Amino acid sequence: MTATGTGTTVDAAWAIDWLRRSAAVVAEHRVALSELDRAIGDGDHGENLDRGFTAILAKLDEEAPPTPGAAFKMAAMTLISKVGGAAGPLYGTAFLRAGTAVGDAAALDSALLVAALTAARDGVVARGKAESGDKTMIDAWTPAVDAAAAADRSAPAAVLAAAAEAAEAGAVATDPLIARKGRASYLGERSMGHRDPGAASSALILRAAADAAAAAAPAGASGTGA
Amino acid sequence: MTATGTGTTVDAAWAIDWLRRSAAVVAEHRVALSELDRAIGDGDHGENLDRGFTAILAKLDEEAPPTPGAAFKMAAMTLISKVGGAAGPLYGTAFLRAGTAVGDAAALDSALLVAALTAARDGVVARGKAESGDKTMIDAWTPAVDAAAAADRSAPAAVLAAAAEAAEAGAVATDPLIARKGRASYLGERSMGHRDPGAASSALILRAAADAAAAAAPAGASGTGA
Amino acid sequence: MKKLINDPKAVVEESVEGFGLAHADLVTVHPDPLFVSRKDAKSGKVGLLSGGGSGHEPLHAGYVGFGMLDAAVPGAVFTSPTPEAIIPATAAANSGAGVVHIVKNYTGDVLNFETAAEMAQADGIEVRTVLVNDDVAVEDSLYTAGRRGVGGTVLVEKIAGAAAERGDGLDAVAAIGRRVNDNVRTMGVALSACTVPHAGVPSFELADDEIEIGIGIHGEPGRHRIAMENADGITDRLLEPILADLKPASGDKVLLFVNGMGGTPSSELYIVYRHAVKVLEAANLVVERSLVGNYITSLEMQGCSISVLRLDDEMTALWDAPVHTPALRWGM
Amino acid sequence: MKKLINDPKAVVEESVEGFGLAHADLVTVHPDPLFVSRKDAKSGKVGLLSGGGSGHEPLHAGYVGFGMLDAAVPGAVFTSPTPEAIIPATAAANSGAGVVHIVKNYTGDVLNFETAAEMAQADGIEVRTVLVNDDVAVEDSLYTAGRRGVGGTVLVEKIAGAAAERGDGLDAVAAIGRRVNDNVRTMGVALSACTVPHAGVPSFELADDEIEIGIGIHGEPGRHRIAMENADGITDRLLEPILADLKPASGDKVLLFVNGMGGTPSSELYIVYRHAVKVLEAANLVVERSLVGNYITSLEMQGCSISVLRLDDEMTALWDAPVHTPALRWGM
Ligand SMILES: Nc1ncnc2c1ncn2[C@@H]1O[C@H](COP(=O)(O)OP(=O)(O)O)[C@@H](O)[C@H]1O
Ligand SMILES: Nc1ncnc2c1ncn2[C@@H]1O[C@H](COP(=O)(O)OP(=O)(O)O)[C@@H](O)[C@H]1O
Ligand SMILES: [Mg+2]
Numbered sequence A, B: 001m002t003a004t005g006t007g008t009t010v011d012a013a014w015a016i017d018w019l020r021r022s023a024a025v026v027a028e029h030r031v032a033l034s035e036l037d038r039a040i041g042d043g044d045h046g047e048n049l050d051r052g053f054t055a056i057l058a059k060l061d062e063e064a065p066p067t068p069g070a071a072f073k074m075a076a077m078t079l080i081s082k083v084g085g086a087a088g089p090l091y092g093t094a095f096l097r098a099g100t101a102v103g104d105a106a107a108l109d110s111a112l113l114v115a116a117l118t119a120a121r122d123g124v125v126a127r128g129k130a131e132s133g134d135k136t137m138i139d140a141w142t143p144a145v146d147a148a149a150a151a152d153r154s155a156p157a158a159v160l161a162a163a164a165e166a167a168e169a170g171a172v173a174t175d176p177l178i179a180r181k182g183r184a185s186y187l188g189e190r191s192m193g194h195r196d197p198g199a200a201s202s203a204l205i206l207r208a209a210a211d212a213a214a215a216a217a218p219a220g221a222s223g224t225g226a
Numbered sequence C, D: 001m002k003k004l005i006n007d008p009k010a011v012v013e014e015s016v017e018g019f020g021l022a023h024a025d026l027v028t029v030h031p032d033p034l035f036v037s038r039k040d041a042k043s044g045k046v047g048l049l050s051g052g053g054s055g056h057e058p059l060h061a062g063y064v065g066f067g068m069l070d071a072a073v074p075g076a077v078f079t080s081p082t083p084e085a086i087i088p089a090t091a092a093a094n095s096g097a098g099v100v101h102i103v104k105n106y107t108g109d110v111l112n113f114e115t116a117a118e119m120a121q122a123d124g125i126e127v128r129t130v131l132v133n134d135d136v137a138v139e140d141s142l143y144t145a146g147r148r149g150v151g152g153t154v155l156v157e158k159i160a161g162a163a164a165e166r167g168d169g170l171d172a173v174a175a176i177g178r179r180v181n182d183n184v185r186t187m188g189v190a191l192s193a194c195t196v197p198h199a200g201v202p203s204f205e206l207a208d209d210e211i212e213i214g215i216g217i218h219g220e221p222g223r224h225r226i227a228m229e230n231a232d233g234i235t236d237r238l239l240e241p242i243l244a245d246l247k248p249a250s251g252d253k254v255l256l257f258v259n260g261m262g263g264t265p266s267s268e269l270y271i272v273y274r275h276a277v278k279v280l281e282a283a284n285l286v287v288e289r290s291l292v293g294n295y296i297t298s299l300e301m302q303g304c305s306i307s308v309l310r311l312d313d314e315m316t317a318l319w320d321a322p323v324h325t326p327a328l329r330w331g332m
């Protein structure tokens, strides 16, 4: 399926492409993510997400969700049922809240996208109670939401590119932090000097969203994003 | 205590010196003997014998046996009670039979020594049912007994030196054999290329007997032995 | 990595299948979603359910049976199970009087059980949750995800299970479970790491003369890495924070639980137990009950944990009550 | 070498001391010479005694108690005990009806028990010896010290113990012990070696992709070294010589015993058990009873053994009879 878009909105095809690209990068980085988790957690983060996104691919092959919201909700339910661990409920909540935020809109403009990203982040905070600087996926999501909100809203691709870039920087910035939530917190100061696996996977997944939007946008229609 | 002897006989002091020298060489070769046993057995032979001879030293410190026979019997009972494993009862039987063979003679001449060594070997065969070539301590003892019987009988030191030399050669000759008795037999052909630990310890102990006799003999009184 | 496994991805399924075959008199294995339920549960009693990542065997499935759990939900290795499995397991454990979820305090377990409990309640099943967090290795619980649930979990499951079996109501069973948790403290040590099957490499590296003090049960590194010590010294190090935190009074009766992490022979556990008894008796505590063995493990990790539970007469009686599960059995 | 021990020379003494403290309701530890005796033995029953090198825990001391052994004699690690300890243990196990010695077939054990039996008989205690030699890994038993006693020992101790408990006479107890031995075959595999405390180095070296097939229980190498295989393949390799030697008839009832060598998690044992059941059922055998766990070990060795016992109704009834020991307990 080829992603399509008007340039000023993204649609169900984009959402599906996002999920497929997410599955691909998670599979590609499965070992690397687990390796990050092995350093400060229990070494299963890549495996967990890969199990979830593989199941999402299977669902997508069965039936294409008709709207972005339906795609997000399908992803949410699949991640909640298949991933387990901390990441399953947290990513699941993120997609669930995003789905609720966009309702059954067929096309999402930049404003709705920013709202969806914000709702996703807020959902993770509500479930996990982490604050910025606690060395969790929140440290990728909050800069991403902030960057998206501040980005040029003429094109979703630009909004998502800004979000992805900020998420990547946020993930890198978790390196020196002492973890205060999740398994890594048990290590105390020994968690310093390692990247948070959930922040790293969040950056990968948000980059997949931006890439899908860039692929969907008609040539020349994208904004400032990469 | 200094070992003494007339040159044509050995006495209780010699027997005690033999046991002390045996304890010393076993302690010195403890790790090496266990290492041999680790290759084709269960890695405890040095440890086992060391436990036994350490106990013999303690007994000797308490009370000096009045005759060679008494020394052999004390050694036998101590080895039987402290060593365990295969080596404990086998060495125990060897010393017991040697003790019985010499009775309460105060001095042992070459003929009585040969009889004692023969009785010791026969005791090991009776208990362990091993034949020559089965890769056991018998492969040190039988050549030792044969060499002792054939040696110049003018001096016990010569008899024991011949026995020790033959035991050493016998131990070396176990290297290519396939074990047919004891733990090493479970390895089948994989026991080839390793020295039998019990044969190696037998050579050490018989060499200690010869050394004690050489030390006991008045200068010039010893026979052809080293 | 050398393990007696086939496909690393099928380890849990195949192992639980074998477990079900070996204990068909006691348990039923439901393969998809995977959970284990008790065969002979009497109707009308409060149901007890626990679950969590696999790799801690015999926890939890080994404790399904008379006087302990009604259902267990094994997740992937070291990964909490999902609501998809917890919800039907809750339904299986329910015979009308509601279900107590015994949950070890890890973010993943808490979140997944929370979701499942909500959905089960929506289906009309009363659920109470007992959170186990007995690990004194986690010092600043304000600045972390809180203390972890470790060895104490076994004691909570046994004692709350006996309360359910004698007919206590839902809130009473949850209350006794919480009372056990409030009175138990645990600390663990690793001499070697374990290898998660799908990872294929040890979960941390430890030099030949190093040990990890204050480990959890997921192969994660501990709080401190120190030079190897002898068993008595290690036992002292484990008991010290336990007693400092539990603050038992002179004359208190305790249950002493020395638990193997999976790869340590029981002979070594008894060496630890021997010294632990001496330390507790020197502190004027009465060791009334004991448990020594592999009861909550980390795959083939070498090491142990010590748990001390301050007993009251009711807990002791419930501990002594008959139990018949694949991994814990007495009195019947 | 990292172990939870103090002095390598005191490992057995300290461990048995701790064991005695933990199970003071069931056993008495006699420190010098070291043996363990049962607390509640009824007078007039045939006594059951076993012993051997330490390092196989819970064997043998873990099986002292109601319905199993009356005394156990732990030697140094992997070294048979001496008559010095076997003789008083035999006296402790005797309450007038004589004593059965259960001896694993190793030269050292045989010689030391032989001496002790002779001396006990001289003291007026009737002794019968049941030699256990169930290890099919030893192929040419004519050219070796004969088959070794391994996993089957646990089954002999349980079933003969139940016979003694129900009041069978000395010869009858020995006869049932021998019948169990005649009908059981065992084969083991090691994934890693173990380290004897006083040696401090592993008892053999095994590459990362190699396993030893046909090991005994003393850390000795096995018959063949092969490339690592999956659990089902290894299970096939263990069962093949067992069935070839036992030659069960179609429809025979068997007990399937999957035993861990000490360092293998129970989850892996159940994966082996799962496939073993399938193989036995494909051979038209009925798996009537099972035992899965660490019951006769080699310190922290990784690996397992499989034992198959051809049951008759009497053996099954004696297997099911109540037993209450530190390591095996049911029916009471
Ligand atoms: N309370 C929390 N809030 C936000 N994110 C969290 C929280 N706890 C854990 N995480 C995220 O989850 C990631 C770990 O996920 P994963 O390894 O799949 O689960 P588990 O820790 O249960 O094994 C962490 O790297 C972190 O980013
Ligand atoms: N049947 C036997 N006859 C003679 N010697 C034997 C016999 N069985 C074993 N041995 C000797 O005993 C030695 C092993 O002794 P040791 O290691 O102390 O006992 P274990 O084999 O019980 O561990 C072998 O090297 C061999 O020389
Ligand atoms: Mg993780």
Ligand SMILES: [Mg+2]
Binding pocket: B037, B041, B042, B043, B044, B045, B085
């Ligand atoms: Mg040996």
Ligand SMILES: [Mg+2]
Binding pocket: A042, A044, A085, A086, C053, C078, C079, C080, C108
């Ligand atoms: Mg996890």
Ligand SMILES: [Mg+2]
Binding pocket: B042, B044, B085, B086, D053, D078, D079, D080, D108
């Ligand atoms: Mg030995």
